[in-house]
Amino acid sequence: MSPPVLTFDQPHPFPGKLIIVEGLDGSGKSTQLQLLQKWLDSKGYNVFFTEWNSSELVRETTRRGKKSKALTPTTFSLLHATDFANRLYHDILPPLKAGMLVLADRYVYTAFSRDAVRGVSPMWVRKLYNFAIRPDMAFYFKVPIEVAIDRLLGGTRAQFKYYEAGMDMGLSQDITESFRIFQSRILAEYDKMVSEYGFITMDATKDIEEQQNDMRQLVSKALENYRPKRGTHGKRALFWRRFDLPKSE
């Protein structure tokens, strides 16, 4: 009845590949991952994309909890773990088992860093996510805090969000200042994890194309021995889009 237990401390045994990106808000990681997906699509790979905190079941609850500001560090952490579990089971494991490529925008490391900064025991969070699959490649887009703030304030987001700025922690009344303190602490946690989890560190202050070129080179090298699998031939990307529209940017 019980399948073998997969744990996070060993490589996964599946034929697919899991590539994830991590970094602060405003580090440009999502842009890079989308560009990578475009490139992989164009090469004929069957690529699946999944994003942090996006499963329908949990998203609604998280939104409600955030709105009423009723989330504690522990419930915040557990809700994200539930979301992750749900996506792992539905969106990540099936394509990996079938031998396809999965791209994830943020992964368990987001929880490791954020939850630790919020005051949850770092050991506990790691044990909590022990059911996760270890990624084949983990890119960390490293950016100084000021650059991240400039990008966010100068871009589409004129105002930081309450939890994103760590306002629940009472660091500062000023939301920008709170964001700065909170994200600096997250940055410190990320830096600590680089060697612990073998992140590939990317200089996120470089030009977008330059970073993307570096990323594509590293990915092609990692995929050298990978045999892509797919169930359809011909106009591949179009074919399955009829069934499931991928996120358009």
Added chain:
Amino acid sequence: MGNGHYFGDGLTYLNPSDLKGRLIAIEGTDGVGRSTHIEMLQEWLEVQGYGVLTTGWTRSSLMSKTIEVAKQGNILDRWSFSLLYATDFADRLEHQIIPALRSGFVVLADRYIYTALARDVVRSGDPTWIRNVFGFAIVPDLICYLRIDVDTLALRVIESKGMNFWESGMDLKLGADLYESFKKYQSLLIEEFDRMAEEFHFEVVDARKPPDEIQEALRAKIEPVLKTGRLTQPSTGQPAKASSAS
């Protein structure tokens, strides 16, 4: 409580050593009669002047709706299933149970983490992960386990509210119909509860007896727990003596 402590890796931002109340968990499988007895216990305690808070599984304001939706068939893999319950529990622990214990209430928990442990282990065969997940739970002062055999349980459930999908573990596909599945699933749960009874020192109460005898047995287990240590009795209006716990 006085010297409250966590089950494993606890809430680093909440020190449990100054909790004055008493935490009493009533455990046992589905349909064993927990709620009826908790109601009677609450009455009994309040008459004596104790402040009582009852808290029950999936009753948190944050999660109860989500869990309902999930049970309609939108998940369930083993992890999401267990993590939804853990989130519900954490919300109640931090917003109800710990504040009540801090004010000296007797907290009666209709199911505690052991139900979640049993359900997860029956589904996964792995006792470690789920125990780690619930590391932030406060260890109760007393765990009363209403123990029943599966045959009596089946009769009782059919006579009262009937067997439902989840209480029959239908997601596990253990049997050909509701009845077979219920019996197999509940047997596995009872086995797991029995194992935990030793591991976590449950006080076992025979739930096959008539209700008044069960109630009496429960009260006999609870009484000494109320008397030892520093318990605030709200009716006296006096604050509890300072805790000597570190």
